[in-house]
Amino acid sequence: MPAIDQFSPQSVDSFSISTKAAAAAAAAMDSTWLDTSLSFGLNVNPHQVTGESLKRELYTDFLDLGRNHSVNQEAGELVEKLNQMSAENKKLTQLLTVMCENYTTLQTQLKDLMSKNNETGFTVSKKRKAESMDNNNHNGVSGPTESTSSDEDSGKRIREDIKTKISRVYVRTDASDTSLVVKDGYQWRKYGQKVTRDNPSPRAYFKCSFAPSCPVKKKVQRSAEDRSVLVATYEGEHNHPHPSQAEGSLGSSHGVTLGSIPCSASIISSYSSGPTITLDLTQPGLGLTQPGLGNNNVKKPNEEVKSPAFQQFLVEQMASSLTKDPSFTAALAAAISGKIQQNSLVQKW
DNA sequence: CGATTTTGACCAGCGC
DNA sequence: GCGCTGGTCAAAATCG
Numbered sequence: 519m520p521a522i523d524q525f526s527p528q529s530v531d532s533f534s535i536s537t538k539a540a541a542a543a544a545a546a547m548d549s550t551w552l553d554t555s556l557s558f559g560l561n562v563n564p565h566q567v568t569g570e571s572l573k574r575e576l577y578t579d580f581l582d583l584g585r586n587h588s589v590n591q592e593a594g595e596l597v598e599k600l601n602q603m604s605a606e607n608k609k610l611t612q613l614l615t616v617m618c619e620n621y622t623t624l625q626t627q628l629k630d631l632m633s634k635n636n637e638t639g640f641t642v643s644k645k646r647k648a649e650s651m652d653n654n655n656h657n658g659v660s661g662p663t664e665s666t667s668s669d670e671d672s673g674k675r676i677r678e679d680i681k682t683k684i685s686r687v688y689v690r691t692d693a694s695d696t697s698l699v700v701k702d703g704y705q706w707r708k709y710g711q712k713v714t715r716d717n718p719s720p721r722a723y724f725k726c727s728f729a730p731s732c733p734v735k736k737k738v739q740r741s742a743e744d745r746s747v748l749v750a751t752y753e754g755e756h757n758h759p760h761p762s763q764a765e766g767s768l769g770s771s772h773g774v775t776l777g778s779i780p781c782s783a784s785i786i787s788s789y790s791s792g793p794t795i796t797l798d799l800t801q802p803g804l805g806l807t808q809p810g811l812g813n814n815n816v817k818k819p820n821e822e823v824k825s826p827a828f829q830q831f832l833v834e835q836m837a838s839s840l841t842k843d844p845s846f847t848a849a850l851a852a853a854i855s856g857k858i859q860q861n862s863l864v865q866k867w
Numbered sequence: 868c869g870a871t872t873t874t875g876a877c878c879a880g881c882g883c
Numbered sequence: 884g885c886g887c888t889g890g891t892c893a894a895a896a897t898c899g
Binding site for chain 1: 871
């Protein structure tokens with residue numbers, strides 16, 4: 519599962535380590551290098567530096583600096599900046615450590631839930647005949663004409679035992695955005711739209727573009743409680759590869775993938791019965807919570823959670839959430855610029 | 868010009 | 884049986 523590996527704890531650890539190294543370097547600079555630079559500024563002493571040419575160069579530089587500016591002031595500002603950077607690096611390191619821990623915890627919980635689900639399975643009783651027939655026709659050869667009245671009773675029994683994959687995904691979008699589009703990487707063909715009784719927002723009905731060979735259907739409707747949340751209900755399983763995977767190139771993830779969801783979202787995947795799992799990526803702790811989105815029935819995670827497509831979805835959402843978080847990007851930028859500054863200063867000195 | 872979306876009509880299940 | 888409701892169909896419109 520390459521997508522998961524891209525955000526593996528190992529990779530986070532390595533980044534964390536490198537950030538720690540940067541922080542350590544900054545701390546070291548605070549105690550030694552900065553003191554040296556300060557001493558240059560206040561009382562230039564080239565004999566503290568080894569290498570005659572370097573000493574001369576530094577001495578000349580600082581004499582020039584002293585002529586043009588207040589060296590003391592500049593050194594003070596530099597010390598302040600580097601202290602800030604050091605503190606920021608430490609904060610970032612801590613954040614990454616916490617994030618890594620949370621990620622590991624979340625992964626463990628997800629595995630637990632999936633294994634539990636695999637043990638128990640679930641049964642959905644269908645209200646509508648049509649739905650049941652759709653569920654029976656996963657090979658895509660669908661249509662009421664295939665059902666005969668003679669096997670109605672046995673059909674009923676079969677329908678009762680039908681195990682259909684129904685997953686629900688909540689996507690936070692702009693409330694003013696009226697489009698009922700949930701970009702999940704697959705291609706869908708809209709075949710209907712209805713206003714339902716319990717929700718003033720219209721419900722859109724989609725079929726997979728690979729239909730009739732692919733039986734998957736999707737319903738998208740805004741949440742009645744929170745109009746900024748789109749509720750996408752998936753029925754069935756795709757019997758073809760994810761378009762982005764089918765492309766077979768590494769760059770495919772830049773195309774129509776789940777990462778293109780126009781939001782950093784709270785994503786909830788669930789069965790139509792069982793505990794609902796809310797993966798709230800907007801929370802710093804990436805914690806599991808119970809949603810208040812009107813699902814009075816408790817829901818279980820679907821096997822779809824286990825599918826590469828969905829895991830890629832999760833990973834991309836995590837990455838998206840991180841990259842869209844201004845504080846995270848600012849801290850990252852500070853860390854990187856700190857490193858670059860450090861390197862350039864080391865080269866110069 | 869083919870694919871997709873829109874939208875009113877139709878169908879089927881359910882409750883009364 | 885009738886009405887309500889959710890889901891689907893299919894012709895027309897729209898889009899690329």
